[in-house]
Amino acid sequence: MGGKVTCTLGEVKNRADFIIYWGGNPAECHPRHFSKYTLTQKGKFVPEGRKGRTMVLVDIRETMSAKAADIFLQIRPGKDFEVVTTLRALVKSQPVNRERVAETGVTVEQLQDIVDRMKRARFGVIFFGMGLSMTRGKHMNSAGILNLAAEMNAFTKFVCMPMRGHGNVTGADVVLRWTTGYPFGVSLSRGYPRFNPGEFSTVDLLVRGDNDAALILGADPGATMPQPAIDHLGRIPTIVLDPKVTHTSRLARVHITTAVTGVSATGTVYRMDEIPLPLRPALQSPYPSDEEVIKRISRAVAAKPSWIPAPQSATTAFA
Amino acid sequence: MSLTIVKHATCTFCGCVCDDMELHADGVRIVKAKNACSLGDAHFKYHTAEHLYPDALINGKPATVDAAVEAAADFLYKANMPLVYGLSNVTCEAQRGAVALAEMIGGVVDSHTSL
Incomplete structure (x- = not known):
């Protein structure tokens, strides 16, 4: 996500007067997003709170979140890329083809109205969910919407932020970035990090049958992944660390029960705007934390001889 | 049994990571999660300190x-x-x-x- 034009949720609360949610349903999936960060709070530069903000929802169906929106754009499934691209053209006052825009389910007038409002905003923000980033076009949709936010800065302040689902998935991006230089799908099989989504992304690896062992922690791919990927996890030695016995545990060779992050295990977690927050667990678990188990496995592996051949200089090799 | 109250606790259910929870726990389970949304409330009350699964x-x-x-x-x-x-x-x-x-x-x- 290098080059992403973004900000913190605190800035959204205090400054944003124009908010777009795209391909997400915060009313049901992030219930406090509106009330704690974006819509209803009174901000330093938005003293009227909800009245001082305009909210647009772009989605393929009218979800619960549409009730909170001032403007709801219902687009046809799989047309996100076309709508983003049309908006980018209109922002730059480029001509667009009316018939082809109409195929997306919205009219040029509707989109021109959104663009005019975006340009009039003092501080605009686009939140995008998996309805944008995981449908037809995938990462090209994300790139398009990030560019739209970046290009809007020729007219006014505009930022963009993905709506992250699972608790600390943002932390996974951040930790992988500062340790390996890449956000996800990193191969260390040559002893140095290599990044190539499609080659080193989990579903692709498992469907091709590339892996000969798997360590799963903080996830339940046995319940969520495509069947061929799950089948491969059942063929190879799979190790699961989880607070409960999951679908993946049932097909795994080894399962270790761990404490629940945030409830009985402490540590640090990143919010979706990449703000790290400390955990304050209220219970004491009878199980060890994920961190502790990982350290113990690492110590057990470290006790074995290294798989990387010892370095040999040219002179000793040929001596 | 008296309840332990943890203020400014952090919820890790979704990406919002709300850090204004007030958790009331009786040592085994969280009985009240103040400020939590419906998802966070269910998350905190579901996970207990019981030994429900094998180690x-x-x-x-x-x-x-x-x-x-x-x-x-x-x-x-x-x-x-x-x-x-x-x-x-x-x-x-x-x-x-x-x-x-x-x-x-x-x-x-x-x-x-x-x-």
């Missing part, structure tokens, strides 16, 4: 954590292309450890982001 399983049979750690280390060490996947519902400290382990075993490390 570890090897081939589906209860085992000690020590034996399971050894077995896990063996499998990962012997593999040519091990995968370390998930990392979403664990702390940054555990994620850091997982990356170090992936480097040690020469594997691939990946999260939900790639889905």
Whole structure:
């Protein structure tokens, strides 16, 4: 996500007067997003709170979140890329083809109205969910919407932020970035990090049958992944660390029960705007934390001889 | 039994990571999660400090954590292309450890982001 034009949720609360949610349903999936960060709070530069903000929802169906929106754009499934691209053209006052825009389910007038409002905003923000980033076009949709936010800065302040689902998935991006230089799908099989989504992304690896062992922690791919990927996890030695016995545990060779992050295990977690927050667990678990188990496995592996051949200089090799 | 009250606790259910929870716990379970939304409330009340599951399983049979750690280390060490996947519902400290382990075993490390 290098080059992403973004900000913190605190800035959204205090400054944003124009908010777009795209391909997400915060009313049901992030219930406090509106009330704690974006819509209803009174901000330093938005003293009227909800009245001082305009909210647009772009989605393929009218979800619960549409009730909170001032403007709801219902687009046809799989047309996100076309709508983003049309908006980018209109922002730059480029001509667009009316018939082809109409195929997306919205009219040029509707989109021109959104663009005019975006340009009039003092501080605009686009939140995008998996309805944008995981449908037809995938990462090209994300790139398009990030560019739209970046290009809007020729007219006014505009930022963009993905709506992250699972608790600390943002932390996974951040930790992988500062340790390996890449956000996800990193191969260390040559002893140095290599990044190539499609080659080193989990579903692709498992469907091709590339892996000969798997360590799963903080996830339940046995319940969520495509069947061929799950089948491969059942063929190879799979190790699961989880607070409960999951679908993946049932097909795994080894399962270790761990404490629940945030409830009985402490540590640090990143919010979706990449703000790290400390955990304050209220219970004491009878199980060890994920961190502790990982350290113990690492110590057990470290006790074995290294798989990387010892370095040999040219002179000793040929001596 | 008196309740322990933890103020400014952090909820890790969704990406909002709200840090204004007030948790009332009786030592075994959280009985009240003030400020939590419906999802967070269910999350805090569902997870207890009870010993509901075996410490570890090897081939589906209860085992000690020590034996399971050894077995896990063996499998990962012997593999040519091990995968370390998930990392979403664990702390940054555990994620850091997982990356170090992936480097040690020469594997691939990946999260939900790639889905």
